[in-house]
Every structure is written in C-alpha cells, then in structure tokens.
Amino acid sequence: MRRNFFNDxxxxxxxxxxxxxxxxxxxxxxxxxxxxxxxxxxxxxxxxGICPNDKVGIIMPxxxxxxxxxxxxxxxxxxxxxxxxxxxxxELSRLxxxxxxxxxxxxxKYRANSILDAVRGVSDENMxxxxxxxxxxxxxxxxxxxxSDSFFADCTDDFDDIYIPEDDHIMSLACxxxxxxxxxxxxxxxxxxxDAAYDMGSYLEFNEKDVMMIGMTLYHQGGFGMGLQNTIQGxxxxxxxxxxxxxxxxxxxxxxVSVIQLTSTLAKVLLSVPxxxxxxxxxxxxxxxAGEVLPKxxxxxxxxxxxxxxxxxxxxxxxxxxxxWDSDKDNGTDPSDFRKLPFTDFKILDSEGNEIENxxxxxxxxxxxxxxxxxxxxxxxxxxxxxxxxxSKRWFxxxxxxxxxxxxxxxxxxxxxRIIKRGGNLVHAxxxxxxxxxxxxxxxxxxxxxxxxxxxxxxxxxxxxxxxxKVTRGELARYFDxxxxxxxxxxxxxxxxxxxxxxxxxxxxxxxxxxxxK
Numbered sequence: 001m002r003r004n005f006f007n008d009x010x011x012x013x014x015x016x017x018x019x020x021x022x023x024x025x026x027x028x029x030x031x032x033x034x035x036x037x038x039x040x041x042x043x044x045x046x047x048x049g050i051c052p053n054d055k056v057g058i059i060m061p062x063x064x065x066x067x068x069x070x071x072x073x074x075x076x077x078x079x080x081x082x083x084x085x086x087x088x089x090x091e092l093s094r095l096x097x098x099x100x101x102x103x104x105x106x107x108x109k110y111r112a113n114s115i116l117d118a119v120r121g122v123s124d125e126n127m128x129x130x131x132x133x134x135x136x137x138x139x140x141x142x143x144x145x146x147x148s149d150s151f152f153a154d155c156t157d158d159f160d161d162i163y164i165p166e167d168d169h170i171m172s173l174a175c176x177x178x179x180x181x182x183x184x185x186x187x188x189x190x191x192x193x194x195d196a197a198y199d200m201g202s203y204l205e206f207n208e209k210d211v212m213m214i215g216m217t218l219y220h221q222g223g224f225g226m227g228l229q230n231t232i233q234g235x236x237x238x239x240x241x242x243x244x245x246x247x248x249x250x251x252x253x254x255x256x257v258s259v260i261q262l263t264s265t266l267a268k269v270l271l272s273v274p275x276x277x278x279x280x281x282x283x284x285x286x287x288x289x290a291g292e293v294l295p296k297x298x299x300x301x302x303x304x305x306x307x308x309x310x311x312x313x314x315x316x317x318x319x320x321x322x323x324x325w326d327s328d329k330d331n332g333t334d335p336s337d338f339r340k341l342p343f344t345d346f347k348i349l350d351s352e353g354n355e356i357e358n359x360x361x362x363x364x365x366x367x368x369x370x371x372x373x374x375x376x377x378x379x380x381x382x383x384x385x386x387x388x389x390x391x392s393k394r395w396f397x398x399x400x401x402x403x404x405x406x407x408x409x410x411x412x413x414x415x416x417x418r419i420i421k422r423g424g425n426l427v428h429a430x431x432x433x434x435x436x437x438x439x440x441x442x443x444x445x446x447x448x449x450x451x452x453x454x455x456x457x458x459x460x461x462x463x464x465x466x467x468x469x470k471v472t473r474g475e476l477a478r479y480f481d482x483x484x485x486x487x488x489x490x491x492x493x494x495x496x497x498x499x500x501x502x503x504x505x506x507x508x509x510x511x512x513x514x515x516x517x518k
Contacts, residue, residue, distance in 0.1 A: 052077030
C-alpha cells in the first residue's frame, strides 16, 4: 500500500506513543493522543453525516483543537477547509457557500474578531453548513450553532476506521481570500502534498529528534505544510497562538528547537528584540525562510554570526516547495538566486506562454506532484494558471518573475501582481521592502501602491519602527541614495504599530486599520 500521512503518524504512535507531535505554548499533543483523539472526533463527524469528500470548515487560530479537527476530517476521507479566523461576515458569506462546507468547527473569537458574531451574521441563503460547533462557548447557542460539549456527547471511543485515499483524492481545500472579489479555493492533491512534505523533509535531513518552530499559522497552507515535513519524519512541530518575538525566542531556548521557520519580516523583528544576544539559540541548526524576499544582509546574520544553515524557498500554496537557496551549497551568492530541487522542475514563460531560453525576465512555471488539481469551482482560473502537458504533468504559472543566470539558476525579480506602475517606471514592491528592511530603525515593512492623479500609482510604505522611533520620507530618501533608483523611494510613509505578520505573508487588507501616523 502506498505510504500516506496516517501510516507515518500511526507508525510513530505505535513505537513511541509519548513522543510529542505538536506543542502550542504549554499544551502538548503526543502521537499516541493524536491517534486516539482523531478517532474520537471522527466518530462524531460520522454521526453528523460526514462522508468521504464532504467539506469540513475550520475557523480557528493555532490550537491543538485545530490540528485534531483537521486530521479527524482527513481520517474520514472528508476535506477540511481551513478559514482565516480573522474573517468577518462578508468574507464568510463568500467562503462558506463557495466551499459548500457541510459542518464547521470554530472558536468563539480570535483577537478582536468575534467569530461567533460573524457566523451569526451570515444569511441563511449563504450558510451551507448544517452545524457549526463552537469551542469555548456553552451559552446562547441554538439551532445550527452547537457547543463542543454537545458534539463530544455524540463521539465514541471505539472508532478505528482510517480512510485509504485513491490516487486522485483531494486532501483539503485551501482558501485564499482578498478583501474584495471571489475567494480562490485550492484543491490540494493528497499524495502530491504528501510527496512534497516527505521529499522536502528528506532534503533537509529532518529526523525524529528534530523540534521545529513555525512562525506562520496552521490555517495558512505554507505554515501547515512546512510542519508536516518534520512530523512525518517523527519529529515535533511547534506553533504560537499568535506570533510574539520574546516568547518565540524563549521557546526556542527552553525546548532546544533545532529548526525555525520565519519570513524576512519575522526575522527582522526577532533580531530587533532588546538583549537578543542573551538567548541561547545554539540548538538551532536550520532557519527556513519563505513568503517574502530575503535580503542578503539578514541571511548573512544567520549564516555568519549565528552559524545557522539558511534555507530560502520560493513556494506557493498551489505548488508547495518550488526552488531553493541553501547556504550550505549556495553561500556567497544572493539569497534570491535559486536552483531546482531534485523533485521539482521549472520553465520560464513569456506573456504569450512561450518558453524563454535567454536571460529575459519571464514568469516562473513550476512542476511538482503537489501542483493543485484545480481551483475549486473556478474552471476559468484553473485553465489560466494550470497547464497539463503531453505527459499529464501539471505545471503552475506562479506569477513570480525571474530571469535565467549561469549554472542553471534563476534570479527572482518580483511578483507580477505586485508591480507598481509609477509614472513611466515599473517598481517591484519586494525590492523596496528588501531595502527598507536593512535600515536599522525599521523592524517590519510592507510596500503597496495607491492611485495618484499625476503618476498613476504612488509607492506607499507601511513601516513598523523599533521602539516607535520616528522615520520620515526624507530620511529614507537619504538612505536609498546609492542603493536604489530615486524613483523607488516611497512617495508616502505610514507608521503603524504592527505589520500583520502571524500568517507569514503580509496581510495588506488589515494594514490601514493599524495606521498611527505619517
């Protein structure tokens, strides 16, 4: 029988049941408990009528419960649908009917967002979910809203079924939703996703002794998938309920974490922590970057000062891992110069979809077994982004712009959808962010555009400074002098208390809510 996730988890549970699989703050889930609790929750789902390929929504922050609900659905052959717990009424009104969720598990709130109120605000015509089970609330629930205690009363301890997926089985639906428009819903192939996790974990030489600390969230496909690279090897993965730099470092020190996953923004925040040097980070052997451009200056700190191997990947929810920069093999080159992994392939396409062989900038197109089957319910977008060749291999048009460089490598140039058309110039937002992150007063940054009546689009930089130090546009212009062209200096600087960063990707739709000054 082909290897699968439950084979690996059950194997570790049988040989080492007390081994910690998941740790979130001080809460732990062992491999043995994982097998028992997923059986328990799956039994309740089955009594609620959940069958293979039914959709099970999860509107929860990082938690042990999130993990158990996800895998309980997989255990039945159902498809979990993780949803951002910051979603409001409008977003849920699009996502729930678009995914055809049959039942949903939710927390009552996350940060300032009342998930309970948001769910109650979804109209009957948009609410496909027959039941919404809330953790952490027993009062005021009626009708389709059910407490977790009521759900547990329908669960049993004698359920031991485990669904064996067919070759084309869809494991989950991954939702990405902007602030406007229809959500993108990714059909994640079970075995392709498994292969990607196993192959990348093997490349990184993960084993059962590794403890991995993830800076992203479980409901984000990247944060969840990176953790699997370690757990299917029998290791331990750790998350925080929400990112906090001091507790992140304290946790690394306390549990002797061997692998950490960060974005450039999170790395800069960690390095900016007062008394950073007091933390014992000697257990860390690898730092895994994804989600943002990695400036060489930040990579050099980890490699040369902290003596930590740096892995920088371009990946996407649609493909899992794609290409890599590895300080053990590529040190001395720029972290934005990538090469193929043994289990990936790429080509570069022009605007007409023809392959580019020279050094012109084109769109990166990726083949891995993890390329999504389709965009659920959206055949037009599927046809635009997914190419199936004569060998039935799926290729994904990533939207990443790259150019060929010597030794078979490619150099990342930016995201096509993040190009800012400023007057007669094209500006890559990632390049501006990368430069700003090297400025000593800046802890985190996000660059976007705004309409401008004269130049078309102007560059806007949202900046989180260290210790609320004031930073002006003129100051940044002086810093940019000699580093980047003058037209790439942000036209507008907005100081914010925090860049939304716990998802690993900057969440631009929440930035304007955090504005504190200019």
